[in-house]
Every structure is written in structure tokens, then in C-alpha cells.
Amino acid sequence: MSAREDILGRIRSALRDAPVAPPIPRDYRAASGLGEEALIEMLVDRLVDYKAQVSVVEAAEVPERIAELLADARSYVVPAGFDAGWLAGLDGGRRHVDSISAPLSLAELDSIDAVVTGSAVAVAETGTIILDASPDQGRRAISLVPDHHICVVNVADIAGILPEALRRIDGTRPLTMISGPSATSDIELERVEGVHGPRRLDVLIAR
Amino acid sequence: MSTFLGMPSLPVFGSGNLHATESFAKAARHELGNGQLRANLGHATHTIRDKRLKVVSELPDWEQLRDAGSAIKESVMARLPELLEQFEEKFTARGGVIHWARDADEANDIVTRLIRETGETEVVKVKSMATQEIGLNEYLEEQGISAFETDLAELIVQLDHDKPSHILVPAIHKNRTEIRDIFLREMPGADPALTDDPAMLAMAARAHLRRKFLNAKVAVSGANFALADSGTLAVVESEGNGRMCLTLPDTLITVMGVEKLLPTWQDLEVFMQLLPRSSTGERMNPYTSLWTGVTEGDGPQNVHLVLLDNGRSAALADEMGRSALHCIRCSACMNVCPVYERTGGHAYGSTYPGPIGAILSPLLTGIQSEENSSLPYASSLCGACFDACPVKINIPDILVHLRSVDVDSKRGMKKVPSQMDAGMKAASWALSSGKRLGLIEKGLPIGRLAAGPDKKITKLPGIAAGWTQSRDIPAPPAQSFRSWWAKEHRSPDVKEAPAPTQQKEDQA
Ligand code: SF4
Numbered sequence: 001m002s003a004r005e006d007i008l009g010r011i012r013s014a015l016r017d018a019p020v021a022p023p024i025p026r027d028y029r030a031a032s033g034l035g036e037e038a039l040i041e042m043l044v045d046r047l048v049d050y051k052a053q054v055s056v057v058e059a060a061e062v063p064e065r066i067a068e069l070l071a072d073a074r075s076y077v078v079p080a081g082f083d084a085g086w087l088a089g090l091d092g093g094r095r096h097v098d099s100i101s102a103p104l105s106l107a108e109l110d111s112i113d114a115v116v117t118g119s120a121v122a123v124a125e126t127g128t129i130i131l132d133a134s135p136d137q138g139r140r141a142i143s144l145v146p147d148h149h150i151c152v153v154n155v156a157d158i159a160g161i162l163p164e165a166l167r168r169i170d171g172t173r174p175l176t177m178i179s180g181p182s183a184t185s186d187i188e189l190e191r192v193e194g195v196h197g198p199r200r201l202d203v204l205i206a207r
Numbered sequence: 208m209s210t211f212l213g214m215p216s217l218p219v220f221g222s223g224n225l226h227a228t229e230s231f232a233k234a235a236r237h238e239l240g241n242g243q244l245r246a247n248l249g250h251a252t253h254t255i256r257d258k259r260l261k262v263v264s265e266l267p268d269w270e271q272l273r274d275a276g277s278a279i280k281e282s283v284m285a286r287l288p289e290l291l292e293q294f295e296e297k298f299t300a301r302g303g304v305i306h307w308a309r310d311a312d313e314a315n316d317i318v319t320r321l322i323r324e325t326g327e328t329e330v331v332k333v334k335s336m337a338t339q340e341i342g343l344n345e346y347l348e349e350q351g352i353s354a355f356e357t358d359l360a361e362l363i364v365q366l367d368h369d370k371p372s373h374i375l376v377p378a379i380h381k382n383r384t385e386i387r388d389i390f391l392r393e394m395p396g397a398d399p400a401l402t403d404d405p406a407m408l409a410m411a412a413r414a415h416l417r418r419k420f421l422n423a424k425v426a427v428s429g430a431n432f433a434l435a436d437s438g439t440l441a442v443v444e445s446e447g448n449g450r451m452c453l454t455l456p457d458t459l460i461t462v463m464g465v466e467k468l469l470p471t472w473q474d475l476e477v478f479m480q481l482l483p484r485s486s487t488g489e490r491m492n493p494y495t496s497l498w499t500g501v502t503e504g505d506g507p508q509n510v511h512l513v514l515l516d517n518g519r520s521a522a523l524a525d526e527m528g529r530s531a532l533h534c535i536r537c538s539a540c541m542n543v544c545p546v547y548e549r550t551g552g553h554a555y556g557s558t559y560p561g562p563i564g565a566i567l568s569p570l571l572t573g574i575q576s577e578e579n580s581s582l583p584y585a586s587s588l589c590g591a592c593f594d595a596c597p598v599k600i601n602i603p604d605i606l607v608h609l610r611s612v613d614v615d616s617k618r619g620m621k622k623v624p625s626q627m628d629a630g631m632k633a634a635s636w637a638l639s640s641g642k643r644l645g646l647i648e649k650g651l652p653i654g655r656l657a658a659g660p661d662k663k664i665t666k667l668p669g670i671a672a673g674w675t676q677s678r679d680i681p682a683p684p685a686q687s688f689r690s691w692w693a694k695e696h697r698s699p700d701v702k703e704a705p706a707p708t709q710q711k712e713d714q715a
Pocket of ligand 1: 485534535536538539563592599600
């Protein structure tokens with residue numbers, strides 16, 4: 001007998017008492033009911049708590065702000081689908097563009113200082129940004145290897161609580177949920193921000 | 208049942224790092240002697256506990272989420288064969304390959320073969336309890352394959368050839384200076400000027416592992432959740448080592464217990480609210496990665512999943528105990544447990560320590576296995592674990608159930624009546640009549656003699672030794688309550704109420 005049949009057989013045998021699957025009570029909150037300003041305020045509060053840098057800017061100011069944040073980066077990478085208008089304030093010389101059809105090597109990514117991406121959806125209550133590898137966010141590796149991640153969140157993409165956010169995305173895409181820069185509390189429970197992922201996370205909330 | 212063919216099989220128990228090698232009471236005795244362990248654990252458990260309470264109290268619907276989580280897991284167990292088949296179909300359709308492993312050895316063999324097929328002799332690993340349970344690292348080492356743990360605490364424990372003491376913060380028993388010394392001793396190229404500042408130590412680990420991540424061709428991981436309706440796997444982590452392992456190598460091999468399934472994508476909204484708050488006491492953990500088979504051009508292109516039984520089907524066969532499989536390994540029960548807080552994780556022997564370990568380990572291995580029968584007694588049944596558990600596993604009830612299974616199994620093995628049986632019989636004789644009890648009570652002063660001048664009895668003989676193994680008992684009083692009452696109320700001839708068992712006297 002194959003291991004598969006064997007294991008499924010054991011499990012069926014274990015369930016000989018035929019337990020009945022109970023109905024799932026879903027009376028937990030499905031939405032926060034918060035308005036736009038309250039959502040922004042909550043998201044900022046949570047991100048700052050995680051030691052991310054946050055700025056809330058008018059959409060028109062995004063290029064300027066990105067340029068400021070990249071001032072000291074020797075090089076940066078953007079996914080091919082990133083809004084070109086948002087890079088208007090930058091000289092193209094330091095720029096690398098990555099896509100599935102023309103991916104940068106890991107060694108190249110490792111030598112690049114920063115990455116700028118969009119995002120799929122954010123969760124105000126938990127301070128979480130979800131990337132779903134859409135063309136404006138790119139392959140998972142580009143938002144992981146460079147040490148500085150600048151992430152643009154559109155106000156319209158802020159959900160109040162997790163159930164609202166997960167209902168907006170396709171779970172079968174490669175997903176990364178980010179809540180602040182990487183961190184560890186493994187040594188005497190003292191929190192250290194920035195281990196293997198980008199040690200610096202800048203979030204731009206664009207109205 | 209139409210799908211069930213053949214004879215009902217006997218439960219097949221698990222193997223690997225699930226066994227205590229000495230009884231809990233013995234192991235606890237020497238662990239209790241480790242003052243540093245106790246101080247560090249006390250600090251850690253209390254800190255995480257306080258954080259947890261704070262973030263849990265923020266959610267107005269916490270209890271509703273727990274109810275949903277508990278019902279979802281119960282339904283997973285009831286529908287497990289069907290959900291496994293559904294998951295397999297979806298995961299395979301997306302280019303993933305599923306392997307089934309009956310036990311630890313089979314899982315280790317499969318992982319070894321998959322690594323060999325790549326031609327590599329080094330793999331990077333994300334913290335995973337399933338691979339600890341099967342002893343994968345040791346097995347790979349014997350096969351000439353080096354497995355590098357990449358979670359900071361796991362790295363510390365691995366470099367020091369030690370064992371984790373807590374499932375969330377596995378190196379909590381070590382102080383920063385010890386960690387620096389381990390790094391200086393075991394990390395090739397460590398800067399001799401390394402201090403014991405946690406930030407410096409974390410950066411040393413970053414530098415040490417970065418080359419490994421960038422060059423790794425194969426990664427081995429566990430999984431926190433698997434969604435049956437989409438074939439999606441999820442890993443919840445903090446440091447980014449998980450993202451590195453799940454994204455950069457060509458080949459990804461995940462080892463996961465069959466019980467980790469959730470029926471639908473929607474269920475994730477419940478568990479991703481329950482887990483981080485219960486585990487690290489954060490609103491959300493820094494990183495969670497989800498992948499569904501292979502995505503062309505993004506991440507590993509050879510994606511494998513080893514579905515592990517290793518005693519889970521046996522645990523499932525225990526109707527009272529099966530809800531132990533609902534566990535999402537958050538460690539909240541450990542952090543509130545007065546026993547765990549003092550003994551630490553090593554005393555439980557198995558990969559799974561604390562209250563959940565005390566039920567899960569004997570369920571996976573069978574109560575008769577080695578010293579695991581002592582685990583269900585490693586509890587005061589205070590109930591704190593049940594209150595803390597995000598999926599509402601009634602750990603105290605299962606502990607009591609397993610104690611009775613243990614007693615029954617031992618009785619079954621004995622031919623002569625046990626000391627306990629004899630003792631119970633004697634007690635029933637004595638307690639069935641006031642006169643007899645009075646007679647026995649005359650013996651109390653002898654007990655006082657046994658206690659000696661400090662009025663403590665530290666060692667009882669025979670089966671009663673269990674009682675004095677971990678506590679002293681006070682010397683018996685000079686007189687019994689009954690004789691004191693009789694004296695105080697000046698009626699030396701207390702009338703005996705006719706005992707209902709009187710007629711049975713002759714049979715005793
Ligand atoms: S038994 Fe409950 S509290 Fe304990 S680790 Fe598992 S899920 Fe968490």
C-alpha cells in the first residue's frame with residue numbers, strides 16, 4: 001500500500017465515530033466601519049509603533065518625497081510596472097528595472113541599496129501592508145534583498161481590519177504581508193529591528 | 208462509511224523527538240536546579256503574557272474569533288481525508304509535488320532523496336517544529352548534508368549543539384554573553400571585537416547567514432497553515448529569514464503535519480488574527496509569506512510538500528484527545544503555565560513542551576511509550592492554559608483523560624493487585640465505619656514520630672513516594688479532628704450514625 005493510501009486509511013479509521021463538522025460561527029467583525037481619515041490615522045499609528053517611517057502626502061507630492069528618501073541611495077530598483085510618473089523627480093542613472101521577463105540576478109540585487117514598490121492592500125488595525133507581486137510590486141526577491149524598502153500605499157487601498165483586506169486579494173498569488181521592518185526578540189527578549197529583511201522601511205501613504 | 212475499506216486499523220504511533228527519556232518529575236528536578244533558566248523563563252513568560260493580554264484586549268471580538276477558530280479546527284478534523292485530497296489536487300494543479308510520510312523515518316528519507324536529486328549538500332532551514340519532531344537535521348548530517356538553521360534563536364541553539372527550551376523563543380535559556388561566546392567559538396569569521404549587545408549579535412547573525420541565503424539552492428521549511436480550497440501554504444515569521452528561504456532558492460521542501468489544514472481562504476482571516484496576538488503578543492508579526500505551488504519567474508520553481516502523519520492519525524483516533532491536534536503552536540499555554548515557567552521546556556523531553564506538549568506527546572507516541580506517561584501529571588490542572596488557548600483546546604480535560612488512560616493501561620499490564628488497589632481497598636474498609644476510623648486515627652502520633660523534629664515527612668514508602676517526590680507533607684496532628692471534636696463537646700461517646708455500608712462490613 002502506498003503511504004498516501006495508508007495514511008488516508010488510518011485517518012478514516014480514526015474517524016470511525018463519524019464526528020460531525022460543526023457550523024462555523026462567523027459573528028466576529030467583518031469590517032471596521034472607519035472613515036478615511038480614521039483609517040489613515042490608525043495605519044500611521046501602528047506603523048510607527050513597529051518603527052517604520054511613515055509620511056502621508058498628496059498624490060502629487062509622491063515623486064518629490066520618493067526622491068528625498070532615495071537621496072543617499074547609490075542605486076535603487078523598481079518593478080517594471082511601477083508608475084513612471086512617481087519616479088519623475090529622479091535621474092535614471094541609479095535606476096534598475098526588474099521584471100519576470102528580465103530579472104536581475106541575486107548578486108545584482110544584493111548590490112542595490114534600495115527598492116521602491118507599490119502595494120496591494122493595507123490593514124489599518126494591524127499596520128500591515130500586503131504585496132501580491134502585481135507588476136507595480138514585482139517579484140518577491142526585489143522587496144527583500146535591498147536593505148531599504150520604500151513602499152507606496154494608496155489611501156483607497158487601506159482596509160480597516162484583516163477580514164476586509166483578505167477579501168480584496170487573490171490568495172493564490174505569491175503574497176507577502178509586511179508589518180514593520182524585520183525584527184527579533186530572540187536574545188533576552190530585547191527587540192532588535194532589522195535582521196534579514198530590509199532594515200529600513202519607509203511607507204508613503206498617498207492621498 | 209463508503210470510503211472506508213478494510214479492517215479498522217490499530218492506531219500507529221509516531222517516532223522521532225517525541226519521547227521523554229526520563230520521567231517528567233525526574234527531569235524537572237534537575238532543570239529546577241538551573242537558576243538562570245528559571246530567571247530567564249520567568250522574565251520571558253511574564254513579559255510575553257503581559258503583551259498578549261494587552262493586544263488581545265484591544266479586539267472587541269476576541270471571544271468570537273476563538274469560537275470561530277475552534278469550530279474551524281473541529282471541522283477540519285471531522286473532514287480531514289476530504290480536505291487533504293482537495294488540498295493535494297489544488298497544490299498539484301499549481302505545479303507543487305506532494306509526498307506522504309507515515310512516520311519520522313519516511314519523512315527524513317523523502318527529504319534526503321529530494322535534496323540529493325538537486326545535487327546539493329547544503330540547505331537553509333526556516334524554524335519548523337515538524338522537522339524538529341522528525342529529527343531532520345541530525346538525519347541529514349548522517350547523510351552528509353548540512354542543514355543551516357536561519358532563525359536567530361535556532362541558529363544559537365544549533366551552533367551550541369543544544370536543544371530549544373521554548374517553542375517561540377528557543378534560546379531563552381541563554382544570556383547575551385553566552386551567545387556572544389557561542390558566536391565567537393562557532394561562527395567562522397566572527398569579529399573578535401563582537402560585544403554582547405543584542406543588536407550587534409543580530410547583525411553578526413545577519414552577516415553570517417546572508418552569504419548562505421544568497422547562495423542556497425535548496426530550502427527546507429515548515430508551514431503554519433495550508434488552505435485546502437486553494438492549495439496555499441503560509442509561513443508566519445519575524446526576522447525575514449523565512450522570506451529568504453521561501454523566495455530565493457530554486458527548490459523548496461516543506462514538511463507539514465496533516466492536521467495543519469484550514470478549509471478555505473476565508474479561514475485565514477480568523478487564524479491570522481488569533482496567532483500573532485497569542486504568540487508574540489503583537490498585533491501582527493513582521494512577515495507572513497503565502498505561496499500556492501509554483502509561480503513562474505517568482506520564487507522556487509521546484510516546490511515540494513511532505514505531508515506527515517507520525518502519530519497524528521493515532522491522536523485523531525482518541526475521541527477525547529483529538530482536539531490537541533487543533534493546536535496552532537502559539538505557545539500561549541506555556542507562557543501562562545505555572546509548571547512550565549519553573550521547569551522550562553527541556554523537562555518535557557519532547558519537541559512539544561508545556562501544557563500542549565503534556566497532552567500532544569503522549570497522544571502521538573501512545574501513553575505507554577517510554578516516559579511519556581508521566582507527562583499528563585505535569586500539571587496542577589489550574590486551567591490557565593485553556594483560558595489562554597486561541598483555539599480553546601480544553602487541555603485540563605485532556606490531561607485528566609490521559610491520566611485515566613495511563614492508569615487503565617498500567618492496570619491492564621499487572622497481574623497482582625497494585626499498591627493503589629490495595630490502598631483503596633484498605634481505605635474503603637476504614638472509612639466505612641466510624642469505629643474503624645477511630646482505631647486508625649490512634650496511629651496518628653506514630654506519624655509524628657516519622658516526621659521528626661522539623662515536623663515534615665519528606666519520604667513516604669511505596670506508591671506514596673510519588674506524593675513526596677516533589678513536596679514534603681506536614682506531620683499529622685497529635686489527635687484527629689474527630690477526637691478533638693468529641694473532647695471539645697464533652698460527649699465522649701459520640702453516637703455513631705448507622706453507616707449505609709454497614710451491611711457490607713462482612714464482605715470487606
Ligand atoms: S495548545 Fe493552544 S495555547 Fe497552546 S500552543 Fe497550542 S494553540 Fe497555543
